[in-house]
Every structure is written in structure tokens, then in C-alpha cells.
Amino acid sequence: MDFTVGVAMTPLDQLPGIARTAEECGYSSIALPDSLFFMEQQTVDYPYTPDGSRMWTADTPWVDPLIAAAALGAATSTIRFYTQVLKLGSRNPVLLARQVGSVANLTGNRFGLGVGIGWAPEEFEWCGVPYARRGKRVDEMIDVLKLVLGGGMVEHHGEFFDFDRMQMSPAPSEPVPFYVGGHTDIALRRAARVGDGWTSAMIKFDDLVGVIDRLRILRDEYGRGETPFEIQAVCVDRFGRSGYAELADAGVTDIITVPWIFDGHGFDSPLEAKQESLHRFADKYIHGKDPV
Known part of the structure; x- marks a missing residue:
């Protein structure tokens, strides 16, 4: 089993240091979050908190995850990056x-695309895209x-997108893995049908077990039960x-x-404290050096 470092709401100047330390410690990946903007008034509830409120404020730092992956890829050599999740x-x-092709090439195929739909109507409409039929x-x-x-x-002639024959070069030399997020049955069906994996938001263990069982059933239905996932x-x-x-x-x-959370450090704690937590967690759970 792999361990990935989540860096949501981390000050941007700390990201290269965290990525280098995570690589040194043996973590497999950095999970890069996505948030386009903070609207002053939200018209629908955020789906992953009990009361529908957001866990961040207008001043919380965010970075475009694709730009972050390219920048952190240049600062490291082996650790992978994936969006968790990009709002498609x-x-x-x-x-x-x-x-995505540029990031995959620039990182030497160390990039995976975690995708979701997006929860806020404003993110669609203010970017010129209808919320309906998302x-x-x-x-x-x-x-x-x-x-x-x-x-x-290639060419594509669909209901929403249409283009004649064209090519983007260079294509990634390896397929970019797609990880599909979402906890609804429609989202799980999407993951089972087209995904190389499923990625969760915050979830309790019993609910997670139910999701994994459901994904197994759905993947069998789509004839994908034996493919890696x-x-x-x-x-x-x-x-x-x-x-x-x-x-x-x-x-x-x-x-x-997020190892520093276990040591009582917040999102805005100093980089050095977070690096110490990364080492401590890795020694205990990745390398098994420290008895529990």
C-alpha cells in the first residue's frame, strides 16, 4: 500500500520543500487539490461537511494543480503527482x-489526473459553462x-464537443491514469466504467468499505473486474x-x-515542522522503524 501526502491549503512557498522531503522519505505521491475561486455567497451546500459549509476562507491559499505538478516535478525526480480532484x-x-499532456511530458509520466464534476454552480456559470447536464x-x-x-x-463529434481531425504533439509516452472522484452511485459507475481508480473525499471506514464493494460489483458489470484499479x-x-x-x-x-496534522501542526505551520512530521510518519508507517 502507498502513502500520498495531501497538501490542500498549504502555503504555496512550502510546496517544493514538502515535495522534496516526501520524495526523500518514500511517499509515493503528492495529492494536489483544485479550487478555482472563493465566492462570497455560496448558493448550494458543500457536499463533504455535515453542515454544508466550506473548510476554507477567501484568504486560503490555492494553486492551479497542473501548474503545481509541473513546478514540483522540476524540483523532484521520482515522486508522482495527481490531482485530487480537478473539477472538470x-x-x-x-x-x-x-x-495535461504537457505536465505528463515535463514530469516524465509522473502525473495522474484525478477528476470530478465540481459542486458549485458559480464555478460553471462564471467560467461560461452551464451547470445543467454537467x-x-x-x-x-x-x-x-x-x-x-x-x-x-483524431476527431470527435459529440453532443457537447465537436472538432475535425487534429493532433497534439508530443503525446505522453505512457497513458495518463484517470482517477475518478465522487461518492454518489453515478460517480462510482463513472469510475468503474472509465477510471484507472477511484479517489475519495473525507469518508468513514464503514462507508468506504461499502464503496469498495460497490465498485467491485460495478467493475464486473462493465467487464473490467480483472484490470488494475x-x-x-x-x-x-x-x-x-x-x-x-x-x-x-x-x-x-x-x-x-497529512502527517503534520497528527503532530498538532496546522496548515500554516512552518515548513520545518511539517518536514519533521513527514520524516516521523514515514519512519513509523512506511519503513516500520519506530514501534507503535
Whole structure:
């Protein structure tokens, strides 16, 4: 099982140091979040908190995850990066294919694309995209992205997107993995049908087990039960060696963690404190040096 470092709401100047330390310590990946902007008034509830409120403010730092992946890729040599998750619904898939292909090439295929629809109507409408029928549009966007990133001269004539024969070069020399987020049954079906894995928001263990079981059923339905498939989890009630063993037994392949939180450090804590936490967590759980 792999361990990935989540860096949501981290000051931007700390990201290169965190990435280099995570690589040194043996973490597999950096999970890069996505947030376009903070609207003063939200018209729908945020789906992953009990009261629907956001966990960040107008001043919380964010960076475009594709730009971050390219920058951090230049500062490291082996650690991977994936978006967790990029909000597809407000973006154009042709432009996005250019960006994703560039990041994959610049990082030496150390990039995975975690995707979701997006939850806020404002993110769609203020970017010139209708909120209605967003799920169907995202399904077609994934088709377009995979088509263009596959290389060669391609064309697409769909319900939402239409273009004649064209080619983007260079194509990634390896397929870019797609990880699909979302906890609804529609999202799980999307992950089972087209994803190389599923990635969670904050979730409790019992709910996570139910999702993994459902994904197994759906992947069998789509004839994909034997293909490799990652389960990337942000589990909020299983920690420590025994907790991580439970997650592995349940089918989790990648635990997304924020080690400095366990040491009482906040998102705006100094870089040095976070680096010490990265080392401490890795020694205990990745390398098994420190008995529990």
C-alpha cells in the first residue's frame, strides 16, 4: 500500500520543500487539490461537511494543480503527482488535454489526473459553462481527453464537443491514469466504467468499505473486474498501524494523509515542522522503524 501526502491549503512557498522531503522519505505521491475561486455567497451546500459549509476562507491559499505538478516535478525526480480532484465541469477538454499532456511530458509520466464534476454552480456559470447536464458533459469530456492524449490524428463529434481531425504533439509516452472522484452511485459507475481508480473525499471506514464493494460489483458489470484499479482514500476514522492494516485489507491501495496534522501542526505551520512530521510518519508507517 502507498502513502500520498495531501497538501490542500498549504502555503504555496512550502510546496517544493514538502515535495522534496516526501520524495526523500518514500511517499509515493503528492495529492494536489483544485479550487478555482472563493465566492462570497455560496448558493448550494458543500457536499463533504455535515453542515454544508466550506473548510476554507477567501484568504486560503490555492494553486492551479497542473501548474503545481509541473513546478514540483522540476524540483523532484521520482515522486508522482495527481490531482485530487480537478473539477472538470468548468473547463474545456481540448485546452485541458494540452495542459495535461504537457505536465505528463515535463514530469516524465509522473502525473495522474484525478477528476470530478465540481459542486458549485458559480464555478460553471462564471467560467461560461452551464451547470445543467454537467454529468453528461463530463462523461464526454473524459472521452475527449483520453482520445486526444492517446496521440495521433483524431476527431470527435459529440453532443457537447465537436472538432475535425487534429493532433497534439508530443503525446505522453505512457497513458495518463484517470482517477475518478465522487461518492454518489453515478460517480462510482463513472469510475468503474472509465477510471484507472477511484479517489475519495473525507469518508468513514464503514462507508468506504461499502464503496469498495460497490465498485467491485460495478467493475464486473462493465467487464473490467480483472484490470488494475486504485483505491485512494482519505479515511477519517482509521489511523495508526492497525488502522492502516484495516484499510489495506479492505482494498485501499493508497492512503492520502497529512502527517503534520497528527503532530498538532496546522496548515500554516512552518515548513520545518511539517518536514519533521513527514520524516516521523514515514519512519513509523512506511519503513516500520519506530514501534507503535
